[in-house]
């Protein structure tokens with residue numbers, strides 16, 4: 001099966017990030033100790049492995065589907081390019097993002113299928129897609145979306161309770177039936193591109209724009225910036241384990257208690273470097289209309305606000321605008337100058353979130 005290509009193993013001598021392994025089966029069974037470990041992981045690093053998530057079959061089918069769709073001719077894929085306005089749905093060609101202050105073009109292709117389209121199919125909720133996407137909506141994409149929504153909702157509910165929020169508060173801001181920027185994303189970077197990209201950066205350092213990401217990697221390349229030391233460490237892909245991470249939404253809702261950690265993608269290490277890299281993510285994002293501000297009904301969140309009165313967590317922005325702004329700011333066509341690049345939101349908000357949550361995690 002193409003989705004199950006045997007890749008060279010991740011090198012032994014490369015330092016890796018110490019992600020906790022959370023057992024989804026135990027979480028589902030209501031194990032309090034495991035829920036505490038999840039909360040700890042979400043606060044300390046904002047990244048963890050998830051085992052026993054039960055989505056292997058859906059994930060494997062998505063890898064096959066993604067590779068097939070990415071192999072379409074470029075002009076066919078370009079008919080569905082997401083454009084420069086901040087839309088998160090559709091195809092992003094290699095070269096459409098800037099990855100540094102020099103305006104270097106990226107080398108990574110992305111296909112984003114909206115949750116709203118996968119659930120509404122055959123009706124069109126947000127946009128249209130290539131025929132190969134349509135052909136897999138029912139068999140492959142919707143089952144993956146539904147599984148990812150189930151897993152992420154379960155985890156969000158645990159975080160909700162650990163934050164002392166009234167039952168279902170966070171879930172109420174991430175209702176599957178409400179329009180959101182949730183997407184199933186497939187990413188491809190050719191091995192030739194690793195050499196072509198300046199500084200070998202495939203995806204620039206960023207925090208995720210939504211609330212919770214459910215990521216599946218087969219090759220290395222993902223790196224997280226470690227709290228306190230600022231060291232970039234690889235996240236080693238483990239077979240059958242998802243990599244989960246907190247995004248900006250949950251950080252803001254929790255006034256920095258949950259950590260939206262900076263990460264990036266570089267060329268895979270060691271012998272893996274000669275292989276094309278693919279990854280699959282489901283991004284759970286707050287509903288379009290949700291305003292990104294702390295939920296102070298919780299005493300724990302209220303305490304976090306009181307501890308850092310100088311920090312204003314109320315973005316005054318809807319999730320829809322937040323995601324659109326962050327996406328549009330990465331587009332090459334919107335790149336203006338090194339000064340504008342350095343001054344824009346990517347630096348301010350991510351560094352603020354990063355610094356603040358590093359303190360609260362201690």
Ligand SMILES: O=C(O)CCC(=O)C(=O)O
Pocket residue numbers: 185187203208215217221222263264265278279281
């Ligand atoms: O490809 C990966 O491993 C991570 C991708 C990522 O961080 C993203 O798409 O936000």
Ligand SMILES: [Fe+2]
Pocket residue numbers: 206207208263
């Ligand atoms: Fe990311």
